[in-house]
Structure formats: structure tokens, C-alpha cells
Amino acid sequence: MKISPPQVWRNKRFMYKLTASKCESCGHVNFPYSSYCAKCGSKNVKKIEISGKGILESYTVSYQSRDGHEKGLPSVIGLVRLDEGVEIVAPIVDADLDKLKEGVKVEATLRRVYTDSYNGLIQYGIKFRVAEG
Amino acid sequence: MTEVYINSSSMIPIDRYYEYDIYDLVVEAYKNFEGEYDLNNVDLIIVANAYSQKLNNSSLIAPKIAEKIGKPNVPAIKVDNADASGGAALLAAYSMIKSGMVNSILIVGVEKQSDYPSKYLNDAIATNLDDYMYYNGISSHSIAALLMRQYMKKYNVDRNYFANWAIKMHKNAIENPFAYLRFQVDLNTVINSQIISDPIRLFDVGARADGAAILLLSSNKTESSVKINNIVSAQARYEFSPSLPSVKMLRNKLGMKFTEKTGIEIHDSYSIMAALMLEESGIFENGKSLYNLDSINVNLGGGLKARGHAGGATALYQLAEAYMQLIGSFKGKKANVDNYLVISSDDLGIVSYGISLSR
Ligand SMILES: [Zn+2]
Secondary structure: OOOOHHHHHHOHHHHOOOEEEEEOOOOOEEOOOOOOOOOOOOOOEEEEEOOOEEEEEEEEEEOOOOOOOHHHOOEEEEEEEEOOOOEEEEEEOOOOOOOOOOOOEEEEEEEEEEEEOOOOEEEEEEEEEEOOO | OOOOEEEEEEEOOOEOOOOOOHHHHHHHHHHOOEOOEOOOOOOEEEEEOOOHHHHOOOOOHHHHHHHHOOOOOOOEEEEOEOEOHHHHHHHHHHHHHHOOOOOEEEEEEEEOOOOOOHHHHHHHHHOOOOHHHHHOOOOHHHHHHHHHHHHHHHHOOOHHHHHHHHHHHHHHHHOOOOOOOOOOOOHHHHHOOOEEEOOEEHHHEOOEOEEEEEEEEEOOOOOOOEEEEEEEEEEOOOEOOOEOHHHHHHHHHHOOOOOOOEEEEOOOOEHHHHHHHHHHOOOOOOOOHHHOHHHOEEOOOOHHHHOOEOHHHHHHHHHHHHHHHHHOOOOOOOOOOOEEEEEEEOOOOOEEEEEEEEO
């Protein structure tokens, strides 16, 4: 995998912040942002920025990597319910595996995702960690 | 009204073919096919394949395949809906014959997945996920693991429950000469196998390898015809409740009745997918399907788990096995069935095709 600067720039809406859409017709929150509601098809949606705070509903510890993501193994992948009501699947970082529990509060944090050794670019992304306190 | 029949089928065993490229796989499957049926009147070739650009650096594979099998002038197109490509190809072929546009179509399913280590393959499969998940390094295995965990909590079942699927599929595969993993497994082997993404272990995952399978569809009825009664498609995202709304929609659209003479083929990309499909399609009550596997004729060739998972070609294997069961020529475990339900899906059940066949 090689990083494409235009892609990184374009993907900032979900790599560097959590831009979502909220449907004014049915209330469904879509992440990443979409001009049409993925639930009811309405285009009556408004752009919202998600706070990045939520609850860890469930998680899995993954031992098999994808090309370019070997370093993070084993990786924790969480099912996170954000305060805005949207459920997302996201990497959980800094977790003490022995203490990680379902139901804990989590928050978004910007981390390195992938380093392109071919042209020296680094790709960052929003992951989640257990919230303090 | 034009009817659509499957008139012949061919396949190669699913395996790691280091000596063959993607085209050689098709040629090998096609060789068994010649002589079986008149192939001079094929109007169109439809190729079902998902990952050739990423895994084989090859595009425009449909016309290339036409050339390789000696039909350079027969129009050829590729259909791609990831691991549901075979179902999508069948829908396209069925519709075109039904409309009267063409009379005879060769559907070729092919996938070459064993050329690289699994981390590359995982990356190709992860392109099925949303951009956020793809760019953050998440794999499809982890989504399936989350669905499995939600299921375990909701129905209060443990890991052993899911082992029932692998044990059954390996048992079926032993009798199938075209299966990839022809060996028996017991509970210990399954629950102590390598953890992929907890609670998913190696034996919970469909065994991906190389494969090619071919069907000939036509409006002409012959002595070895199987009729396609109906094919419906549905699309909806999996839910972590957990559920697969796309499969539930198939059940309503197809309105099929299950009897003891019904054979069933499902896309068991993961053991959790097998459970969800058997329940959402209405065959079993929620949370109980994998306790009841001996009461139905399901995935008699061993399923994706043990017959093997040929990616976008997998539905062609499912359909070919159902076809052979119905005409009585299947070389593996036989069942006394006169109708079949085949479910072709992508690995997380977002797009699903329900196909009803009968003799
Ligand atoms: Zn809506």
C-alpha cells in the first residue's frame, strides 16, 4: 500500500475529525458523512461534528494483520456507541487487555495509522482510548 | 414465458494452485466441460470475480477468458459484487435469458487468492469495508468477531456452539472429492485452533483458496436441466443486534417453503454467518440453529468452511453442487432433495441473492 496525498487530504473528514450527517427526516446519524440518509434515503441531512465520546459496547482482539498494519498487533477493535447515537467500529489504543471491559467510556484520539516507507509519508487517523476518570 | 435452466456444470477442486494463473484455472474447469453439452451456441460469457485487479494485476479478464477458452468472439463481461459476485452474475444471466435478449450464457466464476501471504489477501478483502474502517486497518474478521460476540451474549451460547458448524462441514467435505479441506475435526481441534480475532478462531473462517467453476444457462430444456424458479436480491447493512436484514428480506421476497426435500446452500464465510443465515432465512429459531444441523440438508459439499471459499466464484460452486444434487450426479454426500435454496452473499451479508432451484 502506498499513501496518496490527495486521498489523505480528501479523507480528512473521517481521518482527522468525525464529520457525520444527521437525517432531519428519520433522525439516523451516518458516519462518515453522507449527502443522503443511509437509512431512509432522504437528502434532508445536516452536517454534524461528532464529539468523539462514547461507550465501548463490545470489542475483539485481533491477531491477524493486514498489509502495512503489522506493528499494532495484537490490535483491539471496538464497537463504540457514540454519544450522538451512532455505532462505529474503531481501533482502541493504549488498552490494558487484562482490564479492558465492555461498558467503559471511550474518547477519540489522533494516532499514527500507517507509515509509507516508499515515499516517507505518514497517515494519521482517529482511534479511541479508554476515557480518564 | 421463457424459462431459464442450468444445463451443465463444471469445476476444479478448490486448492492452492501455485502452477496456475487465473486463466489456467478457468481453462482447467472448462476442459471437463467440453463434450458435456453443445457449447457452439453460447451467446454471452459472464465472469464472476472480485479481486483480480488487486490480487492478480489483471483487468478486462472476461474477454481474456473468452480468448483462452477458444471463444474469442463471444461477448464477455465481468460482474463484481465482491464475494457475492456469483449471485450477481446469475441474476444478470437469468434476466437476459428471461427477457429473450440471448438464449445461452456461460457463467464463469474464478478467483485466484493464494499467490500472496494472508496479510495481502486480508487487505484485499478489507476493501469491502467502509473507508473509515479500511484506512484504519480494520479487517472483515474483526467485524465478524464483533457479530459473534454479540450473538453469544444475546443467546447465551459459548464457543462450543459455533464449533458445531466446523465439525459438520468437515464431515460433509470428507465425501466431496472437490473439497479443499477433506479431513475430520473434533471439538478440541476447533476450540483450540489459532485465534484470528477473538472469539473467531481459524476453524470459524471460510477457507479461501483458488477456484474456478462454470455453469451453462439456457432457455432450452434438456434431460439434465434444473430450472431456476426465481432469483431475488436484497441489500442492507448487518446490524450488531446481531442480524442480517438482507437475508431476512430474501425470505420475504422468495416466499419459499422448506420441506425435508429442500437442499440448502448458504454463504458460511464465518460460523457466525452460518448461524445468522439459517435463522434470518426462517429455517431455525434465533439462537438455536447450530444445535440442529443434523435435521437439514445444508452445505452438503462442505461449505465455504471445508469445501473451500473461492471468493467471487463461490456461488458458482454452491450452484453447481445444488445442480448436481438435483440431477443426482453429485460425487459427495447425496441427499434426497427435489428443490434447493442457494444463498449467495458477500462475507458480511450486506448483499444477498436467494436462488430457488428445482428439478
Ligand atoms: Zn433518514
